[in-house]
Amino acid sequence: MKVENSQIQKLVQSRPQGSQPGARPTDFQGLLTDRLKVSSHAQTRIQSREIQLDQAAWERVMAGVDKAAQKGAKESLVMVDDVALVVSVKNRTVITAVDRERLKESVFTNIDSAVIV
Numbered sequence: 001m002k003v004e005n006s007q008i009q010k011l012v013q014s015r016p017q018g019s020q021p022g023a024r025p026t027d028f029q030g031l032l033t034d035r036l037k038v039s040s041h042a043q044t045r046i047q048s049r050e051i052q053l054d055q056a057a058w059e060r061v062m063a064g065v066d067k068a069a070q071k072g073a074k075e076s077l078v079m080v081d082d083v084a085l086v087v088s089v090k091n092r093t094v095i096t097a098v099d100r101e102r103l104k105e106s107v108f109t110n111i112d113s114a115v116i117v
Helices: 005-013 028-035 040-048 055-070
Strands: 075-080 083-088 093-098 113-116
Touching: 040 093, 055 075, 055 083, 055 113
Parallel strands: 075 113
Antiparallel strands: 075 083, 083 093
């Protein structure tokens, strides 16, 4: 399943129909919503930079956030393929996203870890 830019809003703000708070998600949208949030700033960056992450990539991001949490990280740079995501590990929220073209120009501050997945 490809996560399209137009679906980011749905992934973050909606639950599958019939889902109760605390219920186990039955699809990827529910899984993403329950395990990882995407801030409005990150949504804007993902859309404007036309960043495409499929289900497998998001699963790797979530696994990277889990690893960072196990090590006690608070703010982490998660590299997945040619995309860099700055994630608040504590809040499980993607703060911003940077694509390959802008990686050359970027300096990441206020992070205490990096995870390459």
